[in-house]
Amino acid sequence: MAANPVSLIPARHKNVNRAEVCDQNFLEFVQSWQGGAARQPSALSPQPSSPVLPGSLCTVEDFVQLLDSQLVSRHLDLMARVLRVKNKVFYTIGSSGHEGNAMVARLTRHTDPAFLHYRSGAFMAERFRKLPGMDPIMDSALSFAASKDDPASGGRHKVWGSKPLWVLPQTSTIASHLPKALGTAVAIEQGKRIGHALPIPDDSIAICSFGDASANHATAQTAFNTAQWTAYQKLPAPVLFVCEDNGIGISVKTPRDWIGASFSGRRDLDYFTADGLDLAAGYEGVARAVYHCRTTRRPTFLHLRTTRIMGHAGTDFEIEWRSVEELMAVEATDPLLRSAAIALEAGIYTKEQLLAKYEDIRKRCFAAADEADRRPKLTDLAEVIAPLAPYRADKVAAEAKRFDHAEKRLAVFGSAEKLPEKQAPRHLAIQINNALHDLFAKYPETLLFGEDVAQKGGVYTVTKGLHKAFKNARVFNTLLDETMILGLAQGFGNLGMLPLPEIQYLAYFHNACDQIRGEAASLQFFSNGQYRNPMVMRIASLGYQRGFGGHFHNDNSITALRDIPGLVVGCASRGDDAAMMLRTMVALAKVDGRVCAFLEPIALYMTKDLYAAADGQWQFAYPSPDQALVLGEERVYASEANDLVIFTFGNGVPMSLRAAREIEKAHGWKVRVVDLRWLVPLNDAAIARHAGECKRILVVDEGRKSAGVGEGIITAIVEGGHGAKPLRRVVGVDTYTPLAGAALLVLPGDADIVAAAATLSR
Ligand SMILES: Cc1ncc(C[n+]2csc(CCOP(=O)(O)OP(=O)(O)O)c2C)c(N)n1
Ligand SMILES: [Mg+2]
Secondary structure, three states: OOOOHHHHOOOOOOOOOHHHHHHHHHHHHHHOOOOOOOOOOHHHOOOOOOEOOOOOOOEHHHHHHHHHHHHHHHHHHHHHHHHHOOOOOOOOOOOOOOHHHHHHHHOOOOOOOEEOOOOOHHHHHHHHHHOOOOOHHHHHHHHHOOEOOOOOOOOOOOOOOEOOOOEOOOOOOOOOOHHHHHHHHHHHHHHHHOOOOOOOOOOOOEEEEEEOOHHHOHHHHHHHHHHHHHHHOOOOOOEEEEEEEOOEEOOEEOOOOHHHHHHOOOOOOEEEEEEOOOHHHHHHHHHHHHHHHHHHOOOEEEEEEOOOOOOOOOOOOHHHOOOHHHHHHHHOOOHHHHHHHHHHHOOOOOHHHHHHHHHHHHHHHHHHHHHHHHOOEOOOHHHHHOOOOOOOHHHHHHHHHOOOOHHHHHHHHOOHHHOHHHOOOEOHHHHHHHHHHHHHHHOOOEEEEEOOOOOOOOOOOOOOOHHHHHHHHHEEEOOOOHHHHHHHHHHHHHOOOEEEEEEOOHHHHHHHHHHHHHHHHHHHHHOOOOOOOOEEEEEEEOOOOOOOOOHHHOOOOOHHHHOOOOOEEEEOOOHHHHHHHHHHHHHHHHHHOOEEEEEEEHHHOOOOOOOOOOOOOOOEOOOOOOOOOOOOOOEEEOOOOOOEEEEEOOOHHHHHHHHHHHHHHHHOOOEEEEEOOEEEOOOHHHHHHHHHHOOEEEEEEEEEOOOOHHHHHHHHHHHOOOOOOOEEEEEEOOOOOOOHHHHHHHOOOHHHHHHHHHOOOO
């Protein structure tokens, strides 16, 4: 065995630049190798198929390539530290100490979707071998340099990502990728159950790596829990969680043995360990974990021992907060020293060969970085945002109106007489329900899931009958966890299915918001349009439930959705619009991979009347399946009227229509009511046009005063040049919604609209 490396490390005590120290350590370790210059001369190197060390599963061939991947990763890190200060590289969070993760890549396939920790340089280098003609060094250098030629993100982020290698780029929000990784694992199995043609082999597994500190995050814990919850019911969830345990998160040490103590005894999460610091010793543990996951289809937790060399990032001067002795002790566990020892000990390389290899890879990394530095950067705004929110209007319209499922829907609805368009006008809940049945008939890859959506049909019976018609594989209850509901949705989307996740109440979207804000909506942007997770998220929303529920069932804030880049948000106030909006959203998801939020105003679900009890005027006929909305298109009531225009949406629409009658009576004004229907993006041009055509303007926004849709509408009016017209906003109060009748004190009502109009009478 190798001599204890600690004793070989000279005391370069005060060097702040630990990258230089580690580099020197390797060189000196090899140069001063005294292990008898290898047991066997290099001419007698072991056969490639023989183990590198007695008892190891890792063959010489495996080892040689793994070491190569480790060196590529290490030199990319070293290069990044040198070139960052020259402004040629824009990211220095490295992989040093984690190079053992190359084993995970070697023992899995390039078609196993991978959601990677940021210390995955060696994993990537190894995975690159799986397809011919790919160059991990150049690809990584382009990403480090934020060149628009970067094949992962087109220069938008330094990410580990690759379309052909099934590495989906991740954000920097730690743990946020675990739910979607599990979602993808579940999707592999669910796809098979619904007969969906998977883009990857049927026995694929999802790989998800993360750090030891990240494992504590609520978002990580929900994925572990859901994996366990799934396996507990004997349902397959082939996810390989790889915890790369370096014992620290930035500067906070993980309690000794915490990961093992916390994860080794979890029910239905099968625990494996492997030494990621030693290829010869660790290979078998990794192989066991991968084999177990693939063959049993059970969630598998691989606890991979790693260390962290060179600090958290280039900006982390560890020497300022850790003792030199401690740093040296950590640096002595550098897995590359161990790999060097194995190579020399087994006679795979001589010292000279190994040093030559080390320097050769260094040279290639710097050459690639120089080349990457010369490659073009993103310099044009349109180019930057091109993949964010693709919208091919013609294709979306054609897809939304495509009607070729006549027979299938006959089977779903029962008979020609029972088709929904042949029925009398109905209220919102019924028409959403009909539209969902229709979409399920049209798209065999749709899935609907959430809390209580299956047998019960949802809290408001909006999904009633779907489970019966389309069965468990397509309509199912999840566990009670919104983060995971949206993680599942991303997983299905990743594999080409069309998820319709339901969030039971808008208030409960907020605790899972990051899954849309940080993750789902960002995927096309950060993958330069190469990956997508289309979905239509249905959310029961808004207030006015006639005394029921209090704040959390009447949440009227859509602010958290409004500024999510690329997200489409729509809110239908009536049944026919709802059906047509859903068709368009599904088409947006299908055609352009968009993430859409469909807000269902709870108080209008059962509303049948508009002006008076039993007038039935808020029921509408089901639109035939070849009708859809255009993204952004508003519905206009009394389009010729021009004394006053009221801009509104949701519950505001029937309120404004009622108020319009009163206003006409009081002032003799003809009132135009504009239901915006699409809240993100707002149709600024349409708002400006109506504002321009009318003498006075009201904005009725049932949401809260601050940061609500109303602010966006006012901005569009002012920027459209109509801010000088008589203009008022009728809006909710900046408060939580109280219980019972008091709710109506904080929400705008018909009378408030009439009163606001009266102030415009100049
Ligand atoms: C949600 C979130 N909170 C905080 C951070 C800042 N942050 C980045 S990495 C990190 C520590 C992660 O440690 P660990 O999971 O052990 O991974 P390691 O860096 O040690 O490999 C923190 C706190 C973040 N990126 N995301
Ligand atoms: Mg850590």
